[in-house]
Amino acid sequence: DVKVTQSSRYLVKRTGEKVFLECVQDMDHENMFWYRQDPGLGLRLIYFSYDVKMKEKGDIPEGYSVSREKKERFSLILESASTNQTSMYLCASRGAGSYEKLFFGSGTQLSVL
């Protein structure tokens, strides 16, 4: 089974802090994604990466950046956390040959105070 692991289940940070959310997948998938999930809004795409060192903006990239130095790892960075970034963050991965099959991690609930 594909495993997508997010490093933290819960995080509490203060406004202005730099925050790193880490995601690792074990199936050699080319594509990786970061979504945020908010009640009533569903999942919104922040950034995605289709290969190592490659990244593309999603629908809501403002206030975020990403890093993909190794194929299995995709990091989401909040340069200066703000309260409106309090949310559930979901990482997902996908193999190149099955574009509809996203495999999600369990999520990181981030609270910015």
Added chain:
Amino acid sequence: GQQLNQSPQSMFIQEGEDVSMNCTSSSIFNTWLWYKQDPGEGPVLLIALYKAGELTSNGRLTAQFGITRKDSFLNISASIPSDVGIYFCAGTATDSWGKFQFGAGTQVVVTP
């Protein structure tokens, strides 16, 4: 950007009842997906639909790709307690490189 409207927002049903939910899009999609998110977990793919009119089942779940290509439906028959969770529709258009738009989700609560 594309807008997905998913309804209803929540459903409270008794065990054994059937459940229906739907999604509509402002744009034509070439793929519709239905995901389920259990409490405390990430979403898991239930059903994928690839062409207009397609009807696909996965156990007690049945989903359809609307003829207009702008909507999709999910039915759950004879609900059981483990059907509790949030159900998301997602769709993508041909030129979107597999970037999916997700609906807001339907929260399903099943009571004994």
